[in-house]
Amino acid sequence: MPSENRNRTSVTLEDRIKAITTCQQGKSFAAIGRELNRSKSCIKRIIDRYNETNSYKDRPRPDRPRLSTAKDDRNLVRLVKKNRTEPSHVLANQWKLSNGKTSSSSLVRKRLLANKLEWKVAVKKPRLSTKHIKGRKTFCKIVK
Numbered sequence: 618m619p620s621e622n623r624n625r626t627s628v629t630l631e632d633r634i635k636a637i638t639t640c641q642q643g644k645s646f647a648a649i650g651r652e653l654n655r656s657k658s659c660i661k662r663i664i665d666r667y668n669e670t671n672s673y674k675d676r677p678r679p680d681r682p683r684l685s686t687a688k689d690d691r692n693l694v695r696l697v698k699k700n701r702t703e704p705s706h707v708l709a710n711q712w713k714l715s716n717g718k719t720s721s722s723s724l725v726r727k728r729l730l731a732n733k734l735e736w737k738v739a740v741k742k743p744r745l746s747t748k749h750i751k752g753r754k755t756f757c758k759i760v761k
Contacts, residue, residue, distance in 0.1 A: 628655070628663060633673045636663050684724065689716045693725065694732050701739040705729075 632653050639649050646657040646664070653660070667673065685693070693712050700708070705722035713719055729735070745753075 628659065630673055633663050633667070636660050637667050637673070640664050684718060684720060685716070685728065689718070690728050690732065692716060693728055694734065697729060697734055702741060 632655070636649050636653060636655075639652065640646075640660075644652075646660045649655075649660045650657040666676070670676065689712070692715050693708070696708055696711050696715070697703075700711070703711070705725045709720050709722045709725045712725065
């Protein structure tokens with residue numbers, strides 16, 4: 618279910634400054650909203666936030682802390698280049714042994730995609746059968 622906030626346009630810094638200065642001049646929320654083409658509840662929220670924080674900027678949003686550092690990501694790329702045929706869950710276990718942090722195979726795939734690498738298992742070259750080897754030898758003898 619998509620969030621309602623995704624459809625909402627963010628208020629620019631200039632609009633916030635205009636809203637606060639016109640409110641300090643004594644205009645109503647509805648008049649400011651008509652002037653800036655915003656709802657009066659949006660204007661009220663801007664003014665309330667400014668009164669709380671004395672800042673025009675957004676409050677910091679909580680983010681989930683990043684599990685791996687840039688050094689860990691480089692280590693993962695090195696592991697992938699060394700073991701090209703390993704699946705992502707095996708790479709996750711090897712990565713855990715190297716940096717001590719538990720990570721999922723989906724995180725490994727995301728980090729590899731961020732570094733422009735595929736997480737898919739590289740295909741091994743098929744071994745030549747004895748029939749192929751004999752056929753190649755006879756071809757070489759014919760060409761000489």
